[in-house]
Amino acid sequence: MKRYVIIGNCIAAAGCVEGIRSVDPDGAITVVSEETHPAYCRPLISYFLEGRASLDRISYRAPDFYDRAGCTVLYGRRAVAVRPEEKAVELDDGTSLPYDALCVATGSSPFVPSMEGLENVRSKYSFMTLDDAIALDKAVAPESRVFVVGAGMIGLKCAEGLLGRAASVTVCDLADRVLSSVLDFECAALVQRRLEEHGMRFYLGDSVLRFEPDTAYLKSGAVVGFDVLVLAVGIRPNVSLVKDAGGEVGRGIVVDEMMRTSLPGVFAAGDCAQSFDVSSGESRVLAILPNAYMQGHAAGVNMAGGREVFDKGIVMNSIGFFGMHAMTAGSYDGEVYEEKTESSVKRLYTKDGLLKGFMLVGCDERAGIYTSMIRERMPLDSVDFGLMKRGATTAGYCKEKRGKMFGGVV
Amino acid sequence: MNMKRVYVNEEWCLGCHLCEYNCAFANSGLSDMALALKGKPIYPRIHIEGDEKISYAVSCRHCEDPMCVRSCIAGAISKQDGVVRIDRDRCVGCFTCVLVCPYGALAPGESGAMLKCELCLQNASGEPACVRGCPNKAIVYEERGEAE
Ligand SMILES: Cc1cc2nc3c(=O)[nH]c(=O)nc-3n(C[C@H](O)[C@H](O)[C@H](O)COP(=O)(O)OP(=O)(O)OC[C@H]3O[C@@H](n4cnc5c(N)ncnc54)[C@H](O)[C@@H]3O)c2cc1C
Numbered sequence A: 001m002k003r004y005v006i007i008g009n010c011i012a013a014a015g016c017v018e019g020i021r022s023v024d025p026d027g028a029i030t031v032v033s034e035e036t037h038p039a040y041c042r043p044l045i046s047y048f049l050e051g052r053a054s055l056d057r058i059s060y061r062a063p064d065f066y067d068r069a070g071c072t073v074l075y076g077r078r079a080v081a082v083r084p085e086e087k088a089v090e091l092d093d094g095t096s097l098p099y100d101a102l103c104v105a106t107g108s109s110p111f112v113p114s115m116e117g118l119e120n121v122r123s124k125y126s127f128m129t130l131d132d133a134i135a136l137d138k139a140v141a142p143e144s145r146v147f148v149v150g151a152g153m154i155g156l157k158c159a160e161g162l163l164g165r166a167a168s169v170t171v172c173d174l175a176d177r178v179l180s181s182v183l184d185f186e187c188a189a190l191v192q193r194r195l196e197e198h199g200m201r202f203y204l205g206d207s208v209l210r211f212e213p214d215t216a217y218l219k220s221g222a223v224v225g226f227d228v229l230v231l232a233v234g235i236r237p238n239v240s241l242v243k244d245a246g247g248e249v250g251r252g253i254v255v256d257e258m259m260r261t262s263l264p265g266v267f268a269a270g271d272c273a274q275s276f277d278v279s280s281g282e283s284r285v286l287a288i289l290p291n292a293y294m295q296g297h298a299a300g301v302n303m304a305g306g307r308e309v310f311d312k313g314i315v316m317n318s319i320g321f322f323g324m325h326a327m328t329a330g331s332y333d334g335e336v337y338e339e340k341t342e343s344s345v346k347r348l349y350t351k352d353g354l355l356k357g358f359m360l361v362g363c364d365e366r367a368g369i370y371t372s373m374i375r376e377r378m379p380l381d382s383v384d385f386g387l388m389k390r391g392a393t394t395a396g397y398c399k400e401k402r403g404k405m406f407g408g409v410v
Numbered sequence B: 001m002n003m004k005r006v007y008v009n010e011e012w013c014l015g016c017h018l019c020e021y022n023c024a025f026a027n028s029g030l031s032d033m034a035l036a037l038k039g040k041p042i043y044p045r046i047h048i049e050g051d052e053k054i055s056y057a058v059s060c061r062h063c064e065d066p067m068c069v070r071s072c073i074a075g076a077i078s079k080q081d082g083v084v085r086i087d088r089d090r091c092v093g094c095f096t097c098v099l100v101c102p103y104g105a106l107a108p109g110e111s112g113a114m115l116k117c118e119l120c121l122q123n124a125s126g127e128p129a130c131v132r133g134c135p136n137k138a139i140v141y142e143e144r145g146e147a148e
């Protein structure tokens, strides 16, 4: 009987378990879970703060998931070293866990830059885990002034989750706009306006010079008093287990399309890994939930001796605030097709006869049709792009393609 | 395993949108069509695409490798016995599934939670209401194997 070990117990790990079981119903699976919760929907921790997702609803899978899959989960245990030559993982309690195939699904950790006076702030939090959210939930009272450093996805989602239950929520970011890694200035301004309409305050293009226990002094000269501080400046992939074992790492753990690392018998998946991005042609960390699941699943299948490749990864994101949605995918490179209104922006990017990426803010579109054109590298001269660019529709595909998609229509 | 699917014949589709109304009605839980739909925005799980030349109804293909199931950030979509189901109480309306479905088969309902075709297995219709109500038999419910 084959022995599988998975380090980490969230989305990529759940995908890995399901991938293994789709091939091998019998092998022994052990999951090393530093967090003491069953795999949960990490993106829902902000909805939990808001009161829109309860603790029992936040689980990623049914309560009997691990039992049915025949997995042993070691809750509260941390892997401290991988020894590929002995095919074993060393745990923080000194025990050694032997494996035939290993998946590293360690995700990422918040990155906290050194800032003057930060050590004197008592009420400070990160926003990565359910325990962070539970702690914040306890710390924030109706009269609290909340200060969030970082206007990326994690910072803004946290700020949104707290907006209705704190006296004030103020967000600061070094970038000149919100969600700067996925939105350009104009799109970001729409999202920012929506958040401001709901009472959020911003200091953008600004940074904290120093902290006092309940005050932040910003570079611009602004002074922000707070009761609760949230640090959401950035995240770093957890690569050290593979790196220390001599495996190849870049920003993330380097994997091939079968999710194999450079260490024999060791796979990696999810936010800790970097893999091929179809739209840019580069190897990148694709730190979103869908990719974590699919990479985990592919890793699991391959660990169990099957074959599944993950070769259609792209950067994509869907994020919504108070009913306004921003959907983005691919790379913003090449010629632009644009439509704008007071409250929406649509931009499609084409290059070399292919759709490369898009930004859709405040648009009601069947965006998945565009996403699949990017993923499949569908030549634009094979579709009616004049029709499709105005509104995402499968009617722009030729009759044969449509027939295939919809199952052999006559 | 239930492998029957809703298929559409674009040559026969009149583009009359009746399937959209039948779908919205079957899923309304009400017994009077006028009461359920008249003067209100409707939220069907099937929609007509096309132009003056062609038209056809699109609903969930219950994919073999469903991107929506793999991508849902709330674990709200699952495949059970060949049918892709959604637990709308878990859906947080994030649009990630909309961002990945190659068919454009999901759309938000009135509450913001997503709607998709569940083959009328979850309502009182018994068989897909779009199929039963199509005046030109352009939509059929039969077994042809799974979509790509
Ligand atoms: C607030 C927030 C909002 C988000 N919103 C979205 C969104 O809207 N859409 C989207 O697509 N994505 C979103 N994401 C990103 C998404 O959550 C991640 O892409 C996804 O969780 C990655 O899954 P993973 O399994 O690779 O890693 P993780 O979910 O990070 O899980 C890794 C696990 O491994 C454990 N671990 C690490 N090291 C060890 C060790 N040595 N031993 C044992 N265990 C270890 C960690 O404790 C952790 O539980 C969001 C993330 C956050 C924090």
Ligand code: SF4
Pocket: B059, B060, B061, B062, B063, B066, B067, B068, B069, B084, B100, B101, B102, B103, B104, B105, B106, B116
């Ligand atoms: S919603 Fe879309 S991706 Fe999901 S099963 Fe249906 S057609 Fe496939």
Ligand code: SF4
Pocket: B071, B072, B073, B074, B075, B076, B077, B086, B090, B091, B092, B093, B094, B095, B096, B097, B098, B113, B114
């Ligand atoms: S909108 Fe709902 S069903 Fe779709 S991915 Fe988000 S939570 Fe899941």
